[in-house]
Amino acid sequence: MNRRNFLLKSLITGFGLGYSGNLLASAPNIADKRITILHTNDIHSRIDPFPNDGGRNANQGGLTxxxxLVSQIRREENNILLLDAGDVFQGTPYFNFYGGELEFRMMSKIGFNASTIGNHEFDNGLKGIYDQLxxxxxxxxxxxxxxxxxxxNGSILPYKVYRKGGLKIGVFGLGIELDGLVGRKNYENTKYLDPVAVANDMVAELKRKNCDLIxxxxxxxxSYRSEKIDDLKLAAMVSGIDLIIGGHTHTFLDEPTVVKNPEGFETLVHQVGTGALRLGKVDFVFSKENKMKFAMAKSLTT
Incomplete structure (x- = not known):
């Protein structure tokens, strides 16, 4: 059996450490509805755990x-969305050999629902993305x-609405400005649109579709010290985003940052580092009338 097929087969049983338990033991009211958001970012082709070299990440992380961890959480939770904030590609020889195929196939086996496009997805050009989809x-x-x-054109969605446990969850994505970060020949005629304006449009559209969670x-x-747009600025400028799942800066947050914008709307901003070292878990609880009651979140070590 070759290495690629072996890795995919191994996902059936899984490797690694166990999940220690729920953040919320049970909903406070039997009629309440609960949705669990699991999330990753900047996997960077980390299939296996980091090598046993004495470093701080030795034997940790990786899709295996x-x-x-995800499999064990699925045995505990009923309504799960598993999402990724980009930069699945680039970082280990697996990407050099397989061009992203192994990463996408393994993520499919794990049961990811969606991912956005990071700047490293462009490393093999647009055809490199297209061929792996x-x-x-x-x-x-x-x-x-x-x-x-x-x-x-037509292969990447602007947003998607998921139905889980009687709730409608709207998901949209935002990518970083490519000019100066990615070679022009790699993104060709891709046009970068202002993320704040787009986010406002997406929130309006998803509200029109009666989404309970955005x-x-x-x-x-x-976060950047400059005026460059980041997740914290976005949360402060756009009202109506319940959760921002971030990437790119490889920021390890033990729990989300809560940003309250001038209108009083509170957004959770979460990011879990790189290399699948952690898995973000955010539990939202809604009343039977689909009104959000509260959320709890943390980062879990893989």
Missing amino acids: KLAN PHADFSHICSNYDFSDTIL ICLSHLGY
């Missing part, structure tokens, strides 16, 4: 360990990259 049994969502004049998959970065 993540698979085991058939291996992904999950959606790719990005709202502020206009691919209409490229080979990816999530942004962001590859903008957690």
Whole structure:
């Protein structure tokens, strides 16, 4: 059995450490509804755990360990969305050999629902993305990259609405500005659109679709000292995003940052580092009338 097929087969049983328990032992009211959001970012082709080299991440991380953790949580929770905030590609020789195929196939086995487009997804050009999409049994969502004049036209969704446990969850995605970060020949005629304006449009659209929960998959970065747009600025400027799942800056947060914008709306901003070292878990509880009551969240080590 070759290495690629062995890795995929191994996901059936899973490797790694166990999940220690629920954040919420049970809903406070029998009529309440609960949705669990699991999330990753900046996996960077980390299939196996980090090597046993004495470093701080030795024997940790990787999709094989993540698979085991997710599998155990699925036995505990009924309504789960598993989401990723981009930069699945690039970082280990697996990407050099397989171009992203192994990453997408393993994520499909684990049961990811959606991922956004990070800057490293462009490392093999637009055709590099296009050729690997058939291996992904999950959606790719990005709202502020206009691919209409490229080979990816129609392949990337601006948003998607999921139905789980009697709730409607709207998910949209935002990518970082490519100019100066990615070579022009790699993104070709992809147009970058202002993420704040797009986010406002997406929130309005998802509210029109009566979504109970609105999530942004962001590859903008957690925070910058400059005026460059980041997740914290986005949360402060756009009202109506319940959760921003971030990426790009490889920021390890033990729990989400709560941002209250001038209108009084509170957004959770979460990011869980890199290399599948951690898995974010956010539990939202709604009343039977689909009114959000509270949320609890943390990062779990894989």
